Amino acid sequence: MQHPSKKIDLPVSVLDLVMVNDDGSPRQSMRNSLDLAQHVELWGYKRYWLAEHHNMKGIASAATSVLIGFIAGGxxxxxxxxxxxMLPNHSPLIIAEQFGTLESLYPGxxxxxxxxxxxxxxxxxxxLRRGSLDESEEDFPNSVEELMNYFAPQTPGREVRATPGEGLIIPIWLLGSSMFSAQLAAAWGLPxxxxxxxxxAYLESAVSIYRERFQPSKTLKEPYVMAAVNVFAADTDDEANRLFTSVQLMALGMIRRNHGLLQPPVNNMDDIWDQLEKYAVGERLKYSFVGGPSKIKKGLESFLNRTRVDEIMTVSHIYDHTERLRSYEILSSI
Structure with a gap:
């Protein structure tokens, strides 16, 4: 397999929800994810992240820590x-032990x-939480702080310790879609x-607040922002637009409160949605880059010039695995 030279002048990564096709299975989706990770590793992508979701039959990444081990091992x-x-779903100690185990197996x-x-x-x-939803916004920083303390070096008198986990250097990122985590990441000097x-909706405002309020920490001296965007690349604009209908159908299902399996692309979305739904889907998928190589490159350059993010994390819910691989191969070479 050839390793195309990368042209985008910043790191590019992958976010994977391990989507399950309408004719597939969780097992097949997990195998496809490993195959994708092996390809993007060769193509120069920096990270491969998996997202925690529950009770959604079209998403197979519920046991996120297990899948991280599967991908890292391959x-x-x-x-x-x-x-x-999603930290409110878990005891900080459990997450410290899980990720301490992963870091011990796959150091660095x-x-x-x-x-x-x-x-x-x-x-x-x-x-997930055994019947309690009492945690408030104020509890999240406390949980993050508790988790970080489990990774700190050994100190005298500590009665509860993460083993493995204690003393390990595991980069912690805060994620968000509003202002809350942006402010917390800035205050604590986290990516x-x-x-x-x-x-x-709040991308540019959140990034601005994060950069303005960032306080250097022992792990990060300057602010570092990564933005997740949808990328559907193909050899032609028309083919990319067709592939993109799978994620448009998925977004439409969310609007209609119907979280189903990933559907194959269709030729005409106007036969499926009304104008209000079309607008709502367009707003939700605003940061989507769809087309052949030249259109993708132009769109991403405009996005990067406007937002000045330090890294992009790409999401590509493409129905056919071979076409998904091709999309990431194209992106790696522009």
Whole structure:
């Protein structure tokens, strides 16, 4: 396999929800994810992150830490992490032990991105948390701080310790789609990732606040921002637009409260949605770059010039695995 030269002058990474096709299975989706990770590693991508979601039959990444181990074990150099772990669903000690285990197995390659949302519906969140949804916004910083303390070097008198985990250097990122995590990441000097692939409204405001308020820390001296965007690349604009209808159908299903399996592309979305739904889907997928190589490059350059983010994390819910690989190959060479 040839390694195309990268032309985009900043790191490019991958966010994977391990989508399940309408004719597929979770097992097949997981195998496809490993194959994609092995390819993008060769093509020069920096990170491969997996996202925690629950009670969604079209998403197979619920056991996020397990899948991180699966991907890391099948690759050799690409950084692998969470985009993210939804911390309110878990005990900080459990996450410290899980990621301490991963870092012990794959040293220097594991990253921990943390989110504040449940990644699911209210009833499922209650099941995950054993019936309690008492945690407020103020509790999230406390949980992050507790988790970070478990990774700190050994100190006398500490009665509860993460083993493995204690003393390990595991990069922690804060993720968000609003101002809250941007302010917290700035105050604590942590890298920040914004979910602009599905929640674009506050991207520029959140990035501005993060940069303005950033306080250097022992792990990060200057602000570092990563923005997630949808990328659907193909050899022609028409083919890319056709592939993009799969994620448009997925977004439409969310609007209609129907979270189903990933559907194959269609030739005409106007036969499926009304004008209000078309507008709503367009707003949700605002930061999507769809087309052949020249159109993708032009769109991304405009986005980068406007936002000045330090890295982009690409999301590509393409139905056919071979076409998904081709999209990432094209992106790696522009």
């Amino acid at each position: 690759t050799s150099s690409i950084r692998v992490g969470s985009g993210g772990i 390659r594991i990253e921990l991105g943390l989110g504040r949302a449940p990644g699911t519906d209210r009833l499922t969140a209650m099941a 920040y990732a914004f979910a602009s692939h599905f929640a674009p």
